[in-house]
Amino acid sequence: MIRLQNISFDHCIKCTVCTVYCPVARATHHFPGPKQSGPDTERLRIKSPELLDESLKYCTNCKRCEIACPSNVKIADIIQSSKWRYFKKSLRPRDFFLAHTDLMGSVATRASLLVNFFIKLPPVKLFLDLFFRIPSERRFPKYARGSFLAWYKKHRAEQEAFAERAVYFPGCYVNYNNHELGKDVVTVLNAMNIGVIVSYEKCCGVPLIANGYIDRARKNALLNINSLAASAAESGARIISASSSCSFALKHEYRNLLELDNSAIFDSLDYITRFIHERFLKGNLPELKPVRLRAAYHSPCHLERMGGVMNTIEVLKKIPGLDLTILHSECCGIAGTYGFKKEYYRVSQKVGAELFKRIERADPQIVITDCETCKWQIEMSTPYRVEHPVTVLARSIDGGKL
Amino acid sequence: MRYDCVIIGGGLSGLTCGIRLAETGASVAVISTGMSALHFSSGSIDLFGYNGEGRTVYRPFEFLDEFVGSNPRHPYALCGARQVREALFYFRGQLDLEGIELYNNDESNHFHVTTLGTLKPTFFSQRSVFNEKIRLAFEKKSMIAALNFEGYRDFYPELAVINLRRNVLFRNIEIITGKIVYPDYGDPQRNPFEYRSVDIARIFDTERYLEELAVQIRNAASGAAFAAMPAFLGISNFKRHHKLLQELTGLLIYEIPTLPPSILGMRIDNALKSRFASLGGVYIAGDTVTGGSISGERLESVVTENGGGSALSAGSFVLATGSFFSGGLVSEFSRVREPVLDLKVYSDAERSRWYAPEFFPRRGHPFLEYGVETDERLNPKTGDGRRVKNLYCTGALLPYYNPIKEGSGGGVAVSTGYRAAELILEGNS
Numbered sequence: 066m067i068r069l070q071n072i073s074f075d076h077c078i079k080c081t082v083c084t085v086y087c088p089v090a091r092a093t094h095h096f097p098g099p100k101q102s103g104p105d106t107e108r109l110r111i112k113s114p115e116l117l118d119e120s121l122k123y124c125t126n127c128k129r130c131e132i133a134c135p136s137n138v139k140i141a142d143i144i145q146s147s148k149w150r151y152f153k154k155s156l157r158p159r160d161f162f163l164a165h166t167d168l169m170g171s172v173a174t175r176a177s178l179l180v181n182f183f184i185k186l187p188p189v190k191l192f193l194d195l196f197f198r199i200p201s202e203r204r205f206p207k208y209a210r211g212s213f214l215a216w217y218k219k220h221r222a223e224q225e226a227f228a229e230r231a232v233y234f235p236g237c238y239v240n241y242n243n244h245e246l247g248k249d250v251v252t253v254l255n256a257m258n259i260g261v262i263v264s265y266e267k268c269c270g271v272p273l274i275a276n277g278y279i280d281r282a283r284k285n286a287l288l289n290i291n292s293l294a295a296s297a298a299e300s301g302a303r304i305i306s307a308s309s310s311c312s313f314a315l316k317h318e319y320r321n322l323l324e325l326d327n328s329a330i331f332d333s334l335d336y337i338t339r340f341i342h343e344r345f346l347k348g349n350l351p352e353l354k355p356v357r358l359r360a361a362y363h364s365p366c367h368l369e370r371m372g373g374v375m376n377t378i379e380v381l382k383k384i385p386g387l388d389l390t391i392l393h394s395e396c397c398g399i400a401g402t403y404g405f406k407k408e409y410y411r412v413s414q415k416v417g418a419e420l421f422k423r424i425e426r427a428d429p430q431i432v433i434t435d436c437e438t439c440k441w442q443i444e445m446s447t448p449y450r451v452e453h454p455v456t457v458l459a460r461s462i463d464g465g466k467l
Numbered sequence: 468m469r470y471d472c473v474i475i476g477g478g479l480s481g482l483t484c485g486i487r488l489a490e491t492g493a494s495v496a497v498i499s500t501g502m503s504a505l506h507f508s509s510g511s512i513d514l515f516g517y518n519g520e521g522r523t524v525y526r527p528f529e530f531l532d533e534f535v536g537s538n539p540r541h542p543y544a545l546c547g548a549r550q551v552r553e554a555l556f557y558f559r560g561q562l563d564l565e566g567i568e569l570y571n572n573d574e575s576n577h578f579h580v581t582t583l584g585t586l587k588p589t590f591f592s593q594r595s596v597f598n599e600k601i602r603l604a605f606e607k608k609s610m611i612a613a614l615n616f617e618g619y620r621d622f623y624p625e626l627a628v629i630n631l632r633r634n635v636l637f638r639n640i641e642i643i644t645g646k647i648v649y650p651d652y653g654d655p656q657r658n659p660f661e662y663r664s665v666d667i668a669r670i671f672d673t674e675r676y677l678e679e680l681a682v683q684i685r686n687a688a689s690g691a692a693f694a695a696m697p698a699f700l701g702i703s704n705f706k707r708h709h710k711l712l713q714e715l716t717g718l719l720i721y722e723i724p725t726l727p728p729s730i731l732g733m734r735i736d737n738a739l740k741s742r743f744a745s746l747g748g749v750y751i752a753g754d755t756v757t758g759g760s761i762s763g764e765r766l767e768s769v770v771t772e773n774g775g776g777s778a779l780s781a782g783s784f785v786l787a788t789g790s791f792f793s794g795g796l797v798s799e800f801s802r803v804r805e806p807v808l809d810l811k812v813y814s815d816a817e818r819s820r821w822y823a824p825e826f827f828p829r830r831g832h833p834f835l836e837y838g839v840e841t842d843e844r845l846n847p848k849t850g851d852g853r854r855v856k857n858l859y860c861t862g863a864l865l866p867y868y869n870p871i872k873e874g875s876g877g878g879v880a881v882s883t884g885y886r887a888a889e890l891i892l893e894g895n896s
């Protein structure tokens with residue numbers, strides 16, 4: 066059946082501009098590119114699902130094709146929804162583990178030292194490679210001890226005491242892997258006289274969508290929409306996320322891909338640098354100490370798609386002593402869980418090669434980016450450390466070392 | 468968020484305007500839904516190619532001097548002939564800074580060859596399309612080899628040659644055709660439908676096969692002075708490849724603009740964006756302006772699809788959203804509409820008069836002359852007739868000219884974009 070609301074493939078004028086800007090089509094000829102995998106073959110799939118072509122699994126959902134398309138075709142959405150509509154659900158344990166980040170996180174954080182130790186051992190890596198098809202070259206992000214939520218509980222009262230508050234969605238990465246980033250968000254907002262109300266029901270759903278667990282993703286999405294809307298209504302606050310991919314999912318994927326009504330949070334939800342930048346412009350600029358650092362900024366694909374890059378750049382420009390090179394916009398190649406799969410690992414690294422080259426040419430002391438998976442990819446593939454813009458801002462506020 | 472100027476539409480016109488403004492230190496943001504008409508264009512900038520009778524115009528500036536007097540509503544008349552010249556040479560200077568040299572035939576038009584082998588009069592072209600050496604070799608009636616890469620489906624040299632031979636300018640010129648094969652053709656063959664100009668340009672950009680290709684080109688050209696090939700000598704480093712390939716082959720390498728995506732057009736797009744960014748301009752890609760708030764005679768702010776309710780405000784705004792093709796104008800069943808602010812549009816109420824019955828009518832299709840009506844300061848009016856004084860309309864969005872019939876699209880986009888910037892700067896000082 067053709068749903069009338071989703072026939073943007075019909076607006077395609079076959080100009081191939083999307084394919085020009087697709088980083089995967091550039092890296093491998095096994096992927097025919099967005100035009101062919103999206104609008105061209107969607108009409109065939111609608112007629113007969115047997116005409117499905119495996120090659121569309123190569124798409125990383127980076128959305129660069131949609132940014133380029135002059136006819137506003139929702140190319141990546143077409144490809145993503147075809148993936149889960151027509152392919153049988155993957156029964157691979159690997160895909161299950163990669164998709165369920167919150168489940169994995171809540172187990173792993175209980176024994177983080179052990180997990181972090183084991184996952185680095187060569188025999189374990191070999192085992193994962195052979196039996197799970199997770200490439201042994203891939204480095205895993207470390208798990209933290211306990212959860213960010215547990216830390217937050219101890220500080221909730223002081224945060225609720227602020228007159229102005231913002232609802233913060235930390236996401237799995239902050240909750241299970243990097244509590245420090247969550248604390249940096251608190252440092253920055255507190256310095257701006259804003260309290261942080263943490264609301265975290267479930268994983269935003271990005272890895273679930275990427276691995277075809279759509280029902281689960283929808284369930285998570287509904288829970289998140291409701292809990293975020295409720296927290297925001299209570300304090301009349303804006304909702305923020307410091308992960309570009311979580312923000313993108315909450316705002317756009319829920320609506321366009323999962324076809325859910327997220328209007329209760331749509332207008333009040335911001336990626337964090339938009340929120341901060343708007344307040345800077347209104348004069349709420351905390352006192353900033355010089356950081357004396359040469360940094361290169363990489364803009365993640367999903368932040369590009371949301372049009373949020375300029376906010377991050379403007380916020381970073383306010384930090385005294387930060388010598389900033391803006392890297393040419395390129396995909397890093399990891400695309401969430403994509404780069405964790407053996408069958409895509411090579412393509413993933415080839416996509417990122419151009420970015421890695423540019424980083425090396427800029428030769429910064431650190432790289433700054435808004436996305437946690439970009440961070441893993443860059444830290445694994447180059448010798449540079451990667452920090453979140455909010456972390457850099459927090460160090461400029463508290464004078465701590467970067 | 469607040470800027471000195473927000474430009475809606477990042478094509479030839481919006482970017483020219485943005486560069487001129489950013490150069491003065493103004494804070495400028497360009498918002499653009501998707502890639503612009505440059506990805507479809509020849510990469511040559513047309514100024515005025517054909518007169519009212521459809522005859523070729525040889526000296527376009529001379530022609531303009533008279534033309535603007537008798538066509539006061541034409542975009543060129545709104546700029547004035549002198550400013551059109553100023554704009555075009557300013558544009559050339561800016562591209563030069565980004566390493567793209569544009570060549571003109573002095574005060575005259577020159578021709579570029581299309582994929583079908585027809586000739587188009589134009590004013591500025593890239594080095595591989597027009598320069599002094601090409602002109603001299605052509606005047607000497609040197610032999611031409613039209614070459615193609617095997618497997619590339621967007622160019623048929625045999626077809627192009629049939630058309631060229633029909634042209635009086637090519638009388639007594641020997642034209643042969645030939646083929647070259649990519650050393651690793653095996654891989655792209657998996658998806659022959661996607662073997663487009665960019666795929667080939669990217670292989671050129673690696674420079675791996677340049678020497679092998681040079682040998683092939685020399686053999687295929689067997690004694691010709693020109694090797695004419697579809698334009699795919701690379702996107703980022705084409706100047707270097709062009710020079711190297713000419714040295715290695717001893718031939719003049721001529722580029723023919725291809726079907727979209729057009730590499731020649733993309734080079735200009737890249738150069739303009741890079742120039743704009745280096746002047747501190749902010750380019751917001753992939754977002755659509757959906758409306759704005761007008762109070763009194765001023766547009767205060769605009770909202771975008773991704774903005775989530777937060778508005779972009781500015782001292783002045785430029786609407787450079789292009790024509791129907793780019794979504795600057797939309798046709799409903801019984802009217803033509805400007806979708807962002809519902810500005811007053813010049814068109815015909817009777818749908819059957821929008822187009823001519825033939826596909827390529829001599830007098831052009833009327834709809835190409837529709838657009839947002841403005842006064843001489845490029846200010847439009849709202850649907851209910853109020854003038855908006857800090858909003859300037861430029862480029863393909865404007866009415867009273869026909870880019871195809873006149874061969875004037877690029878020139879109008881550049882000069883009205885430049886004109887808007889000058890008007891904004893005048894107003895500020």
Ligand SMILES: Cc1cc2nc3c(=O)[nH]c(=O)nc-3n(C[C@H](O)[C@H](O)[C@H](O)COP(=O)(O)OP(=O)(O)OC[C@H]3O[C@@H](n4cnc5c(N)ncnc54)[C@H](O)[C@@H]3O)c2cc1C
Nearest residue numbers: 476478479480500501504509513756789793862863876877
């Ligand atoms: C197919 C084709 C080939 C051409 N070839 C040539 C040629 O070879 N030589 C020549 O001189 N001229 C050529 N022209 C004419 C000339 O190039 C164009 O008229 C000129 O490029 C128009 O520039 P522009 O900036 O006015 O509009 P466009 O290039 O159309 O750019 C408009 C931009 O605005 C964006 N936009 C639209 N609505 C919105 C919105 N609501 N919010 C945000 N962004 C929006 C669009 O995505 C687009 O990027 C050609 C035109 C076409 C259509």
Ligand code: SF4
Nearest residue numbers: 077078080081083134
């Ligand atoms: S860019 Fe858009 S219109 Fe062009 S081929 Fe791709 S989907 Fe179709």
Ligand code: SF4
Nearest residue numbers: 087124125127128130
């Ligand atoms: S989403 Fe990214 S990888 Fe997928 S088709 Fe579009 S550009 Fe290519």
